[in-house]
Amino acid sequence: MSTGVFQKILEKAEVAREPLYYDAVVIGGGIAGMETSLDLADMGYKVLLIEKEPTIGGKMFLLSKVFPTLDCASCISTPKMAAVAHHQNIDLWTYSEVRKINVKGRGDFEVEVLKKPRFIDESLCTGCGTCEEVCPVTVPKEFDYGLRGRRAAYIPFDTAVPKKAVIDIDYCIFCGQCERKCPANAIDFTQRPMIYRVKTHAIIIATGCKLFQAERKEAYGYGKVPNVVTAMQMERLLSPTRPFNSVLRPSDGKEPSSIGYILCVGSRDKTVGNPRCSQVCCMYSIKQAQLILGALPLADVTIYYMDIRAYGKGFEEFYQRAKAMGVRFVRGRVAKVEGLPDGNVKVTYEDIDEGKVKTAVHDLVVLSVGLLPNIDVLITFDGKAPSTDDVGFIRVDPTDPVKTNIEGVFAAGCVTGPKDIPDTILEAAAAASRCAAFLGEVVGDGGR
DSSP, rough: OOHHHHHHHHHHOOEOSSEEEEEEEEOOSSHHHHHHHHHHHHOOOOEEEESSSSOOOOOGOOOOOEEETTHHHHHHHHHHHHHHHHOEEEEESSSSSEEEEEEETTEEEEEEEEEOSSOOTTTOOOOOHHHHHHHHOEOGGGGTTTTSSSESSSSTTTSSSOOOOOTTTTTOOOOOOHHHHHHHBBBBBTTOOOOEEEEEEEEEEEEEEEEEEEGGGGGGGGTTSEEEHHHHHHHHHHTTTTTSSSSOOTTTTOOOSSEEEEEEESSSSGGGGOOOOOHHHHHHHOOOOOOOHOOOOEEEEEEEOOOOOOOSSTTHHHHHHHHHOOOEEEEEEEEEEEEESSOEEEEEEEEEETTTTEEEESSEEEEEEEEEOEEEEEGGEEEEEOBBBBSBBOOOTTTTTTTSSSSEEEEOOOGGSOOOHHHHHHHOOOHHHHHHHHHHTTOOOOGG
């Protein structure tokens, strides 16, 4: 059980005396933040990239493949992660959070950043994983959405950037095993959190999105019915870095022979406060269905949907390919999901084409959850903050879709609304371009 020690440690953070200076600060180390940082750095601007997790990569790195090409997601993101870490014009601060943003004037911002202690000396840590091997404490692994455990001393994943360990002090029992066994003597329990003042001319918000909490749809049984999982958990089961060697259902480790997908969980649903389509759920569900049929050729996959929105380049062909592979599509809303004594899952749904209420039994049910705003950073603005739309995403100028209502503050990626990876990368490049134009106005070429 978490002890809350870490929060008490953070409350006693030391404040650095001298401010730091950067041309631009990028908040968020996912695919949008990395792309923006690299573009600006390649133009010669000095960039600070801030990521709250111990590693960059965001949600894209956790995916199996990307639609509609089925390219490896980690093969795309890993080179960018390495490029960010080694670029001479980018300073990468992981395990750090923005605490306050003070807008002083046009092109004049002061950002207060909290660097949390890893309790590992990053200059000494080699990423060997010895501390993880000897740590006796096991807790659910966040990067696998609780499908397997991690140690209190851990490296997020094998290709984390930076590949440095971190000690979760809330779960640490202070047995001293990691300290005694570390071959580099990198364990440092005396580390203190630090608060830095960063002065910058521009800010790019690329904090991505949050996933809808499936527990909020109580009728679908997530958290109560063991063999109901979210689509992100299925992504981890299908990923090359998956927790198991096959697609297994959580309750008993059985390979499922019948899998049902419920689309629009937390999207197009006024009862949960999100009337919008999340744009990616149809296609990632179709992608997963194809990958499941590749991993489990004898499995039956059924997708319950309201509308299939295959609007992008190659999307319709991708949809038709899934049909040809044998994926069954049922137009209708699922009313209820119930667990059965044998571990299977009963689904009650309306078949719109036949106008009847039907039931079906599956070994495993996957909830295709929607995308919600991740705008916690907005509360750190001291005074005027970027405005948001009716759902909560950052509002941008329709004629300049990376520009917020604060001059010098730009936004890119899913923080402005749900979108797929190509659109996110495109928007990140646009944000870097607009930011560079702004920097040219406020500091000129002499700022580079």
